[in-house]
Amino acid sequence: MSHGPGAGFKNPVFDSQRLFRQAMMALATPGQICEMAMDAEPPAPFMAAMAGLALCLVDFETPLWLDAAFDRPEVLQYLRFHTGARFAPKPDAAAFALIGHALAMPNLSDFSLGTLENPHRSTDLFIQVEYLSNGEGPTLAGPGVAVPIELRAGPLPRDFWAQRLAMQRHFPCGLDIYFVCGNRLAAVPRSTRLMGDLPCM
């Protein structure tokens, strides 16, 4: 039995514009949790905001890496059909990485951090999590953060935030990380500084 891919944007021009603005504001205000309303019908394990990010940012110019949770025929078919995505064989060859099962994700340093001359040639991580809230997490500060804010996201590998902290000294190289939970989104760009003691996840 064969199914066509699930529905993408109802109105590609305006849906992608709206979702892009929501994702952009999330990135511009790290730690703030933003709504990303989506009415597409992506296959499992896509959460709504994850599909939103992928459909509004990915295309044939941006190699995509999928973790084992996403690496399924329905997902490949859906992304190929709606975005024309090409797939990267290795995490560090990807412009975007879709991570459905964060506990099993590669180390952060396995992705591309860009170079000092071209720091923008890095991998953006889209990570699906089961909970996402402000409070009881690492404290974020830096550009876009008016008042230091705690972000609780997970479950994540135990040393996720320690890896992220270690990466700070490589700035401007680094990773821009987007956490997705249902139709909500929060971002931690590379410019964000982690403060204080890191909670163990």
Added chain:
Amino acid sequence: MIESPHETGYNFAYLDEQTKRMIRRAIMKAIAIPGYQVPFAAREMPMPHGWGTGGVQLTAALLGPEDVLKVIDQGADDTTNAVSIRQFFQKTAGIATTTRTDEASIIQTRHRIPEMPLKAGQILVYQVPIPEPLRFLEPRETETRKMHALEEYGLMHVKLYEDIARHGYIATTYAYPVRVEGRYVMDPSPIPKFDNPKMQMSPALQLFGAGREKRIYAIAPHTRVASLDFDDHPFKINRFDRPCALCGGEGVYLDEVLMDDRGQRMFVCSDTSYCESRRAMGHGPVDASAEPAR
């Protein structure tokens, strides 16, 4: 469902979706690396390079049907190029426009930052002619790229210090370089240095587009933006020694308007929207007579 309102056969806000997506990705990188110039494949726009194609491409990638757009050039909504760009988006996107700073969700500007403080959620889009602050010290992109990578900004400091040695102060009055969040030295576009302090910790998102040079850069809200200076020569802005001759506004940037050929001149707000709103509130000239020549 909203359809593109244009009569021209082009996409909503002119650009095709593929181009918008490419620009949007560059915007995201720019926000994540404040002050770093992200290369992007700028398209040819139906207006000349140097006339705001970078800003126009940013605005086109940002705009949605709910946006309210304000366009200024030299601080004024009614300068010919501002009018032309505003009409372009009215025609291709059918969006609402305004001249009021507080009503706008996106403000595209050339050479000024509005006097009225911007709010969280607003986006200020700058048109940039030469995005590279080191360009006039080192014309080669291959070299300046290395200098940014290694944070080698000595050349810039030497240049500024030579000014101090010769004149007693830094003789750069516009496009005065800034350092963003202690890392990248950035060209703020040719705004007068009077406007530089407005960039520091602004709650608005600031995006910079250089179409001809194919670069996009950004300052996230609440980001440290310091004008370059020295401990013994701190950055200072020039204040005008008189208020606006129309609205009496003080501490604002003024245009010098020649009144006749005998040296009569007056000084009025460069931000026309600010001036109008003050006059609408009943403010008027502090001293109605135009200043005589010096």
Added chain:
Amino acid sequence: MYVAVKGGEKAIKNAHQLLADRRRGKRDVPEISADQIREQLSLAVDRVMSEGSLYDRDLAALAIKQARGDLIEAIFLIRAYRATLPRLGYTQALSTATMQVERRISAIFKDLPGGQVLGPTFDYTHRLIDFKLAAEQEIASGVEAQAQPGAPMPKVASLLGEEGLIETASAADGEGDPTEMADITREPLSFPCGRDLRLQSLARADEGFLLALAYSTQRGYGRTHPFVGEIRVGAVDVEFFVEELGFEVPLGRLQVTECEMVNQFVGTDTLAPQFSTGYGLVFGHCERKAMSVALVERALRAEEFGETVQAPAQDAEFVLSHCDNVQAMGFVEHLKLPHYVDFQSELQLVRQLRKDFAARPAQGAEKASVK
């Protein structure tokens, strides 16, 4: 009482109306049609197609009409139009060796397989104004000549190549997969850049700028010892590989001008002496442009051949950053836009500097005048 200038909108509208009026000129003279431009100003059309990077004669002719004959303005119209066209795919590389030739000359051999074909050229015309042209007249149709009818016309470079006397193009030069080629319209130029990006940039570069640079190499600013190996003008087939079908389908034909310069190269410690090449390919019949591209292209390969980069024409960043007339015209002409805010800052500064200067003891003036 001073009132700030208003009415930009109205002024713009009036200016556009005046422009349309002046474009039309005196109404008792018949209006020129795009067809007339396409057929009778065909070299202008070719230049607009070539620098506008869009092969469409009708559109180029219309752009010339709309631009009142200002070719850079017409090129700009075409570029802006093409920028939003969807990219459907990449064709196979053109085969100029199988071109249907209307003109083909070589300066390095007296005769050669396929022969010399002069074709429609200004060469050897006496540049005397033909006053008869002022009146309409019947023109006899031209005689299409092929020196040796039916004979194949191999590329001159391939004739030299048999002896190993000339460098052969490598895969990086464009023999490879067309989808692996860099695309000047899809990524910003960065340096150092490969031959694909270089040739694409030069193909759409301003003819006048390239002509002057090419000329400078002949006068010693980056000398390349050039010979015209071959210039050929004619029609080539455009083919598209359709994945679903598994073979190439013809899309149509393009007229192109190709120039291969053959340049002396004495060799280095690691490279054997052989002739090197500079290459130029442009849309339409644009011979001067194709030759200039080939000369500048070779000059830009200086580093490859271990030559010292010292002349402007050898400096890739300089040449490629400034060769685009749409970019150049925009930035030069943007100085017409109001700059009074920045000028106000400069006014304040110069007044301050003058005040400081006047307050200085007299030696200040001496110092300044020495400078």
